[in-house]
Amino acid sequence: MSLVSVIMPAHNADATIAESIESVLNQSFPDFELIICDDGSTDNTNAIIKKYSDIDKRIILIESFMSRGAAETRNLCILKSRFKFICFLDSDDLWEKDKLASQVSFMQENNLAMTHGKYKMFDGGGLNKKIIPPKVISYSDLLRKCDIGCLTVMLDSEKIDSIRFPNVVKEDYALWLLIMRNGFSSYLYPGCEAYYRRRAGSVSSSKIKEIKKQLHVLKYVADISFSKRCFYILTYCVNGCIKHFYH
Template sequence: MTNLVSIIMPAYNAEKYIAYSIESIIAQDYPNWELLVVDDCSNDGTRKILEKYSNLDNRIKLISLDNNCGVAKARNIAINNSNGKYIAFLDSDDIWHPDKLTEQISFMSKNNYPFSFTSYELIDAEGQETKKIINAPPKVDYQGLLKGNIIGCLTVVIDKGHYQNISMPVIKHEDYATWLQLLKGGSTAYGMSKVLAQYRKTNTSVSSNKVKSVLWTWNIYRSYLQLGLFKSVFCITSYAVNAFKKHYF
C-alpha cells in the first residue's frame, strides 16, 4: 500500500501506559498506518488491553508471544511482519502528537529522505510536561552519531526500501546500535526541529540509569562495531559529555 506506515511497538507488562500510547496513534491525522504490537509474554493485563484495541480497529495487529524474548527480538518480529513503505517506532509508554506522521512523511517525501527523526519532549511518569526538550539537529551521519545518540527511537521513521536489512541486534541500547549500523553505509539521518513526540521518563527508563548506559554504549563501540581502543575512548568521552548536555542543559 502506497505510503503505508508500519508502527513497531513491543510491549511487556505495559498495562499502566499502553492505552495512552495506542490512543496517540489512533488520534493521528495521517490515517494510512498499521500498528504491529508484540506482546512479549506479559503477565499483567497488557494482552487484554491489546485484544480490546485490535478488535476495535483492524489497523491494529496483535502478535502474542508464548515466551519472553526481549525488546530487540520483539521489534524484529514486528518489522518482519510489516507491510508498509515506512516503519516507525513507538514504545508502549511514549506518546505521539496528532500531526506526527503527517508532518514527518511529508518532510521525507518532499526531500527524498530515507531516514528521519524529530525533536521530542520529556514527560514524567504521570504524563506531566517537564519543559525539557531534546532538540533534533538538521542531520547526523555515522561519525556524528558515534559521539552521542541524539536520535530518539520514538521519533524515527525509516523508508524500508532504502535499506537491505533493518534488524535490531540483541544487545543493550539496541536502537542506538541499529541507527549506527544503518548510517555506517554512508546514509544520513535528517532531523525535524518540531517537537512531535513525548518520552515518558520513569525510574525504569534507560535514560535514568547513567552508569549502565555508558557501559552498554562502550560495548557497542568495542564489541558490536569493533572500534579500536583509542577511537572507542574518544567516542565514549564524547558520548558522556553530550549525554550530560542532552539531559541537563
C-alpha cells in the same frame, strides 16, 4: 494505499498502553498499520490490545508467550510489517496527532531514507524537558553521542536493505549505527510531536550504566579500535556533562 508500519513492543504495560495506542489511532494521517507484539505480559496488556484490534483492523497483535526483550520483539513486528515507512512507538510513549503526516511528507518531499525528530521527556514528577537533536546526524556524529529518540525515527524500508535490531544493549542506537555505516544520514523533520515517558529507575536515568552500554556498542557493533573507543567515550562523557550542567 497504506504507507506506514508502526512498531510497538509491549510487556506488562496495562497502565499506559491504551494511551499510546490512542495516540496512534488519533493520527491525522490514517494510512498505517499498528503492529503490537505482546512480549509475554502477565498483566492485562494482552486483553487491552485485543480490545482495540477487534475494533480497528489496522491493529495487528503478535503474541509471544515468552519474554524475548525489546530487540527481538521489535524484530518480530518488522517481519510482519508490509509498508514502505517503518516507525517506532513504545507502549508508554505518545505522539501528537500530526506526527505521521508531517514526517511522511518530509520524507517524500526530500527523498530521505531516515529521519528523526524533537521530542519532550516527561514523568510523573513534573519533568518536561525538550530534546532538540541536530538537523543532520552522520555516522561519525553518532559515534560521539546519540541524540536520536527511537520514538521519533522513520525509516524507508525500500532504501535500507535490512532493518533488524541487534540483540545487544542499546539496540536502537546499535541499529542506527549499522544503517549509517552504509552511508546514510538522518535528517530532522519539522515540529516536536513525540513524548517520551521516563520511568523511575529507567536505563536512561543511570549514567554509569549508560557509559558501560555505550562502550559495549562501540566495541561489538561499531567494531572500532580501542583508541577510537577511548576517544569517543570521552567525547560522550564530555557532551553528557555539558548537557547536564547547561540544563
